[in-house]
Amino acid sequence: MGRTEVADLIPRVERWIAHDPDTKTRAEIEGFLANNDVEELLERFQLRLKFGTAGIRGAQGGGPNRMNRVTIRRVAVGVAKYLEQGQTVIIGYDARVNSRIFAEDFSLVLSLFGINSKIFSSPVPTPVLAFSVRRLRSDLGVMITASHNPATDNGCKIFLSDGAQLREPEDGIIDAHIVEADFPPRIIEQGKGKIERLGSEIWAAYCSDISKSVPQLSDLLTIAYTPLHGVAWATVKEVFSLTGVSSVVVVPSQAQPDSDFPTTPFPNPEEKGSMDEVLEVANAIEADLVLANDPDGDRLAVGISTSAGNWRILTGDEIGALLCNRMTQITSGRNRKVVSTVVCSSLVGKIAVAAGVSHSQTLTGFKWIIPEAYKDPAWTPIFAYEEALGYAVTDLVRDKDGISAALRFTEMVIDLKKKGMTVLDQLNKISLEHGLHVTRSVGVRFEGIGAFDRAIRVVESIRTKPPKYLAGLQTLEVNDFDSVSNIGGLPPSGMTRLLLEDGVRILIRPSGTESVVKIYIEQVVVVDDESRIEGERRRIQRKVDHIVGDLDTFFSEVN
Numbered sequence: 001m002g003r004t005e006v007a008d009l010i011p012r013v014e015r016w017i018a019h020d021p022d023t024k025t026r027a028e029i030e031g032f033l034a035n036n037d038v039e040e041l042l043e044r045f046q047l048r049l050k051f052g053t054a055g056i057r058g059a060q061g062g063g064p065n066r067m068n069r070v071t072i073r074r075v076a077v078g079v080a081k082y083l084e085q086g087q088t089v090i091i092g093y094d095a096r097v098n099s100r101i102f103a104e105d106f107s108l109v110l111s112l113f114g115i116n117s118k119i120f121s122s123p124v125p126t127p128v129l130a131f132s133v134r135r136l137r138s139d140l141g142v143m144i145t146a147s148h149n150p151a152t153d154n155g156c157k158i159f160l161s162d163g164a165q166l167r168e169p170e171d172g173i174i175d176a177h178i179v180e181a182d183f184p185p186r187i188i189e190q191g192k193g194k195i196e197r198l199g200s201e202i203w204a205a206y207c208s209d210i211s212k213s214v215p216q217l218s219d220l221l222t223i224a225y226t227p228l229h230g231v232a233w234a235t236v237k238e239v240f241s242l243t244g245v246s247s248v249v250v251v252p253s254q255a256q257p258d259s260d261f262p263t264t265p266f267p268n269p270e271e272k273g274s275m276d277e278v279l280e281v282a283n284a285i286e287a288d289l290v291l292a293n294d295p296d297g298d299r300l301a302v303g304i305s306t307s308a309g310n311w312r313i314l315t316g317d318e319i320g321a322l323l324c325n326r327m328t329q330i331t332s333g334r335n336r337k338v339v340s341t342v343v344c345s346s347l348v349g350k351i352a353v354a355a356g357v358s359h360s361q362t363l364t365g366f367k368w369i370i371p372e373a374y375k376d377p378a379w380t381p382i383f384a385y386e387e388a389l390g391y392a393v394t395d396l397v398r399d400k401d402g403i404s405a406a407l408r409f410t411e412m413v414i415d416l417k418k419k420g421m422t423v424l425d426q427l428n429k430i431s432l433e434h435g436l437h438v439t440r441s442v443g444v445r446f447e448g449i450g451a452f453d454r455a456i457r458v459v460e461s462i463r464t465k466p467p468k469y470l471a472g473l474q475t476l477e478v479n480d481f482d483s484v485s486n487i488g489g490l491p492p493s494g495m496t497r498l499l500l501e502d503g504v505r506i507l508i509r510p511s512g513t514e515s516v517v518k519i520y521i522e523q524v525v526v527v528d529d530e531s532r533i534e535g536e537r538r539r540i541q542r543k544v545d546h547i548v549g550d551l552d553t554f555f556s557e558v559n
Contacts, residue, residue: 012045019183022069025062051175054165054367057146057155060098067154070183072102075156076109078178083139085114090136092120092129093144094231094296095257096154102144109184111193118196123231123257124203125297126157127401131206134163148268148294151261163398165367207235210404211242213394214411219247221414223289224282226251228267228274229258230295236403245410249285251277269294269301270389279303279311289413293402299389300402302409304423316387317345317439321430322423323391323405324348326412327383328355339373339384343507343520347437363493366390370398387441428530435524436533438540442519442548444555451515458517459510461558463496471546473500481507521547
């Protein structure tokens with residue numbers, strides 16, 4: 001980059017410094033400037049964090065390409081300009097570094113524009129915030145969280161007045177306001193907008209209502225549970241207790257919120273090793289079931305015991321199939337509806353159709369799922385999910401909710417136990433009826449400067465110059481998913497579909513929130529003998545292992 005271009009950057013950097021109220025991030029940028037660290041300044045100031053899935057998320061640090069107090073304040077300006085004076089925003093936050101500070105900043109900026117806010121007095125799970133938007137009839141909801149991202153990150157999720165995630169066209173409108181936003185002053189005095197502190201009443205209402213979404217349960221199970229250092233444990237404990245389930249044993253080292261996530265560098269229950277400590281507790285207490293939420297409580301992971309006495313972590317698609325099957329069993333009516341995403345297993349659609357339930361598909365993310373579920377009031381949504389451990393099992397929260405899903409899963413396991421069945425028995429029963437569906441989702445992470453661009457480039461390379469063979473299986477078809485989809489009305493998604501020999505389906509897309517390439521693999525085989533299911537599953541899993549290895553090699557060569 002030339003000297004003139006660097007010189008043009010300096011005023012922007014100095015302006016940012018002048019408006020940054022955080023001494024740490026201000027000093028960070030001042031240090032880059034003093035040391036003439038052009039590369040770092042360009043990385044921080046050439047780009048900015050943009051709205052992805054329902055909000056904004058990224059690593060914390062100085063500059064517009066990081067999460068910090070200036071970034072969150074400018075988001076607040078964009079939200080304020082989207083709203084009208086006198087309207088109200090509910091603000092929640094988790095226990096990450098700066099979450100409470102970001103929430104306070106958000107409310108103060110809103111007040112400058114005459115927007116009222118109601119801010120939780122203590123950290124809450126994301127489903128509680130989503131629930132409160134409709135319960136309190138607010139005009140918008142803001143949740144300060146980075147969900148399951150590493151400890152370095154933070155962000156915010158935005159919910160519209162219907163309690164569902166921010167979506168088109170509102171996200172574009174707010175983002176345009178953010179681009180045009182002036183910098184709020186370094187020191188903000190409260191404006192005309194009122195700021196109200198919420199006590200525990202709305203949290204208690206969530207716990208009460210969610211507990212009533214299942215019948216009163218008998219305490220038949222011993223459950224090992226972890227919130228992965230997040231904020232869900234107090235809520236889970238209360239919800240389960242109200243329902244009659246008291247034998248939930250939490251992992252001691254992960255029970256309390258800890259912004260450093262000391263035992264889980266990537267506090268996502270999908271990540272390898274993240275469930276190790278809860279499995280140790282499960283073994284120690286001879287648990288019947290393992291449950292885990294991610295740090296903001298909107299995702300659910302499940303572990304079940306096998307006949308060999310080991311623990312098996314269910315895939316998101318297996319949990320989805322089990323919950324879908326349960327919801328079709330306990331509901332009735334002609335106009336029931338199930339919604340899943342295009343990267344989910346095809347199994348849920350088969351379960352729904354067999355039960356006389358309508359099934360729809362969307363792009364990935366609950367910002368697509370919920371609008372599809374509720375677009376026609378003539379239909380009653382009974383279940384929605386995405387394979388990344390996100391489930392909606394009740395109308396009370398119009399977003400994924402790992403707490404209500406954990407309760408519903410527990411209710412199902414108790415019912416199975418009363419019938420002399422295990423979760424594995426139920427999975428096998430479903431496989432005999434609809435075919436054995438083996439799926440795998442993998443995230444390949446890219447690091448460093450330009451990581452997002454590299455992730456996108458890899459997906460483009462798959463489409464334009466795909467591997468001829470993966471795990472020895474010939475690639476029969478490669479498509480821009482949008483051009484071959486039979487699902488009407490889906491917007492472009494940047495996804496590529498590969499069809500291999502043996503009926504293997506692979507979908508590949510860049511993540512909307514992280515510098516990650518997501519891979520979704522599925523193979524379906526017909527099984528007519530329960531004794532063959534486990535052997536077939538292992539055979540396909542070995543094949544999938546080889547496919548993932550070959551894709552890793554392909555990615556590294558492109559990258």
